[in-house]
Amino acid sequence: MAEMLSVEEARDRILDHIHPLPAEEVPLPGALGRVLAENAVAGEALPPFTNSAMDGYAVRSADTTGASPEHPVRLRLVGEVPAGQVYAGTLHPGEALRILTGAALPDGGDSVLEQERTRIGEGVVELLAAVSPGTNIRPSGDDVRPGTVLAPKGAEVGPAELALLAALGIQPIRVTRRPTVAIVSTGDELAPLGETPGPGQIRESNGPYLAAVVERAGATPLRLGVARDRVEEIRRLLDEASGADLILTSGGVSVGDYDLVKQILTERGTIDFWRVRMRPGKPLAFGMIGETPVLGLPGNPVSAAVTFELFGRPALRKMCGCSQLERPTVEVVLEGEDLERADRRHFVRASLRSRGGTLTATPTGDQGSHRISSLTGAAALLIIMEGEGIVHAGEHVPAILLNDAGMPWGG
Amino acid sequence: MAEMLSVEEARDRILDHIHPLPAEEVPLPGALGRVLAENAVAGEALPPFTNSAMDGYAVRSADTTGASPEHPVRLRLVGEVPAGQVYAGTLHPGEALRILTGAALPDGGDSVLEQERTRIGEGVVELLAAVSPGTNIRPSGDDVRPGTVLAPKGAEVGPAELALLAALGIQPIRVTRRPTVAIVSTGDELAPLGETPGPGQIRESNGPYLAAVVERAGATPLRLGVARDRVEEIRRLLDEASGADLILTSGGVSVGDYDLVKQILTERGTIDFWRVRMRPGKPLAFGMIGETPVLGLPGNPVSAAVTFELFGRPALRKMCGCSQLERPTVEVVLEGEDLERADRRHFVRASLRSRGGTLTATPTGDQGSHRISSLTGAAALLIIMEGEGIVHAGEHVPAILLNDAGMPWGG
Numbered sequence: 001m002a003e004m005l006s007v008e009e010a011r012d013r014i015l016d017h018i019h020p021l022p023a024e025e026v027p028l029p030g031a032l033g034r035v036l037a038e039n040a041v042a043g044e045a046l047p048p049f050t051n052s053a054m055d056g057y058a059v060r061s062a063d064t065t066g067a068s069p070e071h072p073v074r075l076r077l078v079g080e081v082p083a084g085q086v087y088a089g090t091l092h093p094g095e096a097l098r099i100l101t102g103a104a105l106p107d108g109g110d111s112v113l114e115q116e117r118t119r120i121g122e123g124v125v126e127l128l129a130a131v132s133p134g135t136n137i138r139p140s141g142d143d144v145r146p147g148t149v150l151a152p153k154g155a156e157v158g159p160a161e162l163a164l165l166a167a168l169g170i171q172p173i174r175v176t177r178r179p180t181v182a183i184v185s186t187g188d189e190l191a192p193l194g195e196t197p198g199p200g201q202i203r204e205s206n207g208p209y210l211a212a213v214v215e216r217a218g219a220t221p222l223r224l225g226v227a228r229d230r231v232e233e234i235r236r237l238l239d240e241a242s243g244a245d246l247i248l249t250s251g252g253v254s255v256g257d258y259d260l261v262k263q264i265l266t267e268r269g270t271i272d273f274w275r276v277r278m279r280p281g282k283p284l285a286f287g288m289i290g291e292t293p294v295l296g297l298p299g300n301p302v303s304a305a306v307t308f309e310l311f312g313r314p315a316l317r318k319m320c321g322c323s324q325l326e327r328p329t330v331e332v333v334l335e336g337e338d339l340e341r342a343d344r345r346h347f348v349r350a351s352l353r354s355r356g357g358t359l360t361a362t363p364t365g366d367q368g369s370h371r372i373s374s375l376t377g378a379a380a381l382l383i384i385m386e387g388e389g390i391v392h393a394g395e396h397v398p399a400i401l402l403n404d405a406g407m408p409w410g411g
Numbered sequence: 412m413a414e415m416l417s418v419e420e421a422r423d424r425i426l427d428h429i430h431p432l433p434a435e436e437v438p439l440p441g442a443l444g445r446v447l448a449e450n451a452v453a454g455e456a457l458p459p460f461t462n463s464a465m466d467g468y469a470v471r472s473a474d475t476t477g478a479s480p481e482h483p484v485r486l487r488l489v490g491e492v493p494a495g496q497v498y499a500g501t502l503h504p505g506e507a508l509r510i511l512t513g514a515a516l517p518d519g520g521d522s523v524l525e526q527e528r529t530r531i532g533e534g535v536v537e538l539l540a541a542v543s544p545g546t547n548i549r550p551s552g553d554d555v556r557p558g559t560v561l562a563p564k565g566a567e568v569g570p571a572e573l574a575l576l577a578a579l580g581i582q583p584i585r586v587t588r589r590p591t592v593a594i595v596s597t598g599d600e601l602a603p604l605g606e607t608p609g610p611g612q613i614r615e616s617n618g619p620y621l622a623a624v625v626e627r628a629g630a631t632p633l634r635l636g637v638a639r640d641r642v643e644e645i646r647r648l649l650d651e652a653s654g655a656d657l658i659l660t661s662g663g664v665s666v667g668d669y670d671l672v673k674q675i676l677t678e679r680g681t682i683d684f685w686r687v688r689m690r691p692g693k694p695l696a697f698g699m700i701g702e703t704p705v706l707g708l709p710g711n712p713v714s715a716a717v718t719f720e721l722f723g724r725p726a727l728r729k730m731c732g733c734s735q736l737e738r739p740t741v742e743v744v745l746e747g748e749d750l751e752r753a754d755r756r757h758f759v760r761a762s763l764r765s766r767g768g769t770l771t772a773t774p775t776g777d778q779g780s781h782r783i784s785s786l787t788g789a790a791a792l793l794i795i796m797e798g799e800g801i802v803h804a805g806e807h808v809p810a811i812l813l814n815d816a817g818m819p820w821g822g
Binding site for chain 2: 028029032046047048049053081082083084085086102103104138142143144150151158159160161162163164166167168169171187188189190193194196197198199200201202203204205206207208209211212213215216223229299301305328330331332333354355356357358359368370371372373375376377378396403
């Protein structure tokens with residue numbers, strides 16, 4: 001009889017056997033979605049030099065004291081510096097330099113007066129206002145000081161991280177290698193995509209689904225197709241899968257009489273079959289073929305989706321080197337229906353709404369584990385913990401957000 | 412003088428010139444993230460045939476009346492049907508058929524008794540419980556009826572849609588062509604990625620950033636690099652960009668004296684220069700070179716990021732054929748600091764937290780438009796509307812969620 005485990009026990013046992021893959025160097029522009037294998041540390045300051053935040057005139061602020069439209073201060077105009085160039089000299093008392101946004105502040109200058117508050121004469125500029133030191137400038141290091149950790153080891157590189165690393169010239173970068181995941185669906189009842197189902201057959205959908213969520217988790221899917229319930233066919237597919245970093249199967253892990261996957265995994269390596277106290281998705285298998293972990297998901301599409309989310313995705317995130325293995329879990333208000341607690345934890349697909357600062361969640365209809373349509377429109381998995389009694393509409397429940405796309409949500 | 416527009420006016424003028432690209436057929440497994448160019452409609456039922464939800468025995472429920480452990484009902488065992496096969500005959504009164512999960516219910520049978528409530532004898536099965544019609548079966552069409560719209564035109568294909576379309580054999584599918592976006596950064600002050608900045612230069616970061624957000628918006632970025640402020644160089648890059656579906660420039664749209672982009676766009680096509688009542692990101696340009704729209708973003712990294720989000724992303728989503736152009740906007744509670752209203756709408760980068768069902772937002776520090784570090788860790792853009800007075804910490808403000816990844820959030 002398969003061992004009965006809690007969700008946490010199953011997750012921990014799997015993660016104990018999963019390790020981050022080795023690091024590799026990639027050019028920065030190709031690093032979107034990759035995970036840093038070491039802290040990205042600023043080697044220089046940003047901005048790299050003090051520069052003007054305005055189009056205007058660089059001045060020594062002491063020269064501007066008392067300037068007003070009625071009593072303009074006249075300074076000698078010594079030149080002009082556009083962005084990308086530097087003023088070779090030093091700004092002396094009584095001098096002003098025309099400066100454009102982003103151009104380096106000249107030595108001697110300590111502030112910029114915007115051009116709208118000046119008048120231009122022949123070789124002179126009239127200041128119509130006084131400025132204090134530091135006005136309209138962006139000091140060197142104002143955004144980032146040298147030595148700052150721009151993004152820590154284990155962080156995912158998003159667009160903002162790409163911009164920041166590019167601005168500091170950090171390239172190439174060291175990231176964790178992207179895992180390859182071999183995906184095998186098993187079962188005589190499955191007609192592969194593009195084939196017409198025979199009598200008693202259904203169209204296979206777990207393969208395309210799992211390839212998609214594997215890709216979204218930051219890994220590369222390798223779809224090996226459908227293994228019929230014949231020993232030699234399953235053996236052949238497992239051979240093909242042997243170069244992968246993870247083998248993901250669906251089907252063949254329940255108590256059915258025809259589950260050959262079980263037998264073959266047992267003959268090839270070590271494999272445990274579990275019943276997890278959860279709904280959907282009770283049967284689960286996990287083991288190793290040589291160095292390669294194998295995660296066996298249930299065959300029901302919804303069960304496969306939910307168990308991938310709870311066990312497969314964290315495993316892949318750990319392989320990817322992510323510091324954050326889990327999606328954000330937030331409190332939401334249940335709407336639409338009451339839900340009954342049971343002896344198995346129930347993961348309920350729900351849509352989300354925001355009303356006046358409160359997140360509400362509505363289950364996506366019938367939660368039968370064969371109802372693929374309950375997955376579409378689901379932005380969250382509500383967690384109905386083990387226990388007794390009813391969770392009433394209007395009560396708070398924890399929800400796993402399915403749509404974080406690697407973005408940071410505080411806990 | 413550039414025209415002054417509201418955020419809505421600028422957005423509407425841009426979207427008026429943007430149209431969905433033509434449709435193309437793609438195989439289903441490659442359709443992740445693509446947008447449906449027509450409704451995906453079920454041509455068959457799901458499940459395609461009534462099948463067993465359990466491993467057990469298919470029976471005629473009328474035969475089971477009164478069955479209990481004390482008074483079992485004995486039925487003649489006529490065979491076995493695993494998933495993927497069908498029972499050739501009809502189940503007659505007094506007969507039971509061994510049936511496995513997912514296998515087709517035989518003609519004549521109307522329910523399944525789970526095997527845990529049976530005892531097996533020689534050619535007979537003893538039922539220890541009665542069942543009512545429909546017990547432990549999944550009727551044909553229970554998940555999807557023929558003619559159901561599985562996903563509407565304009566919907567993005569996510570993992571759940573892939574599974575559902577695969578389960579109904581809908582492949583290939585018609586999706587809108589993916590736009591190609593030419594990305595040009597302009598300015599003498601920019602050192603391209605991998606080059607050492609000269610005196611007065613900064614490292615270019617808008618190119619990598621915009622390529623990343625273009626990709627995340629569902630389009631293909633074409634990075635053309637940095638155009639120095641020389642007429643012939645900008646002309647050459649615009650020639651290279653001419654095959655794209657959108658040209659995205661950054662820099663060269665402000666009132667600076669060296670903005671040649673303006674001059675060259677004017678000579679090549681129609682181009683408007685706007686000041687948008689927003690912060691960051693006031694200057695913006697939009698026009699057409701032949702049939703190709705050109706969106707000119709400001710050069711400051713944060714201004715470029717926010718204007719892309721408000722104007723570039725909806726334009727790309729419209730080209731992609733999405734029905735949902737905007738990211739979800741939700742009400743959040745401001746935390747950490749008070750914010751002052753001004754005559755320009757302020758888009759404040761903020762991190763998000765969930766506390767007991769309430770979303771709270773904390774600005775990511777100094778909001779200067781040169782501070783790239785204010786973009787990292789930002790999960791939302793708070794919208795501080797034009798006006799006067801203070802938005803105090805604890806008040807509700809609308810927030811654009813930056814992390815929806817195309818998932819549905821109700822409004």
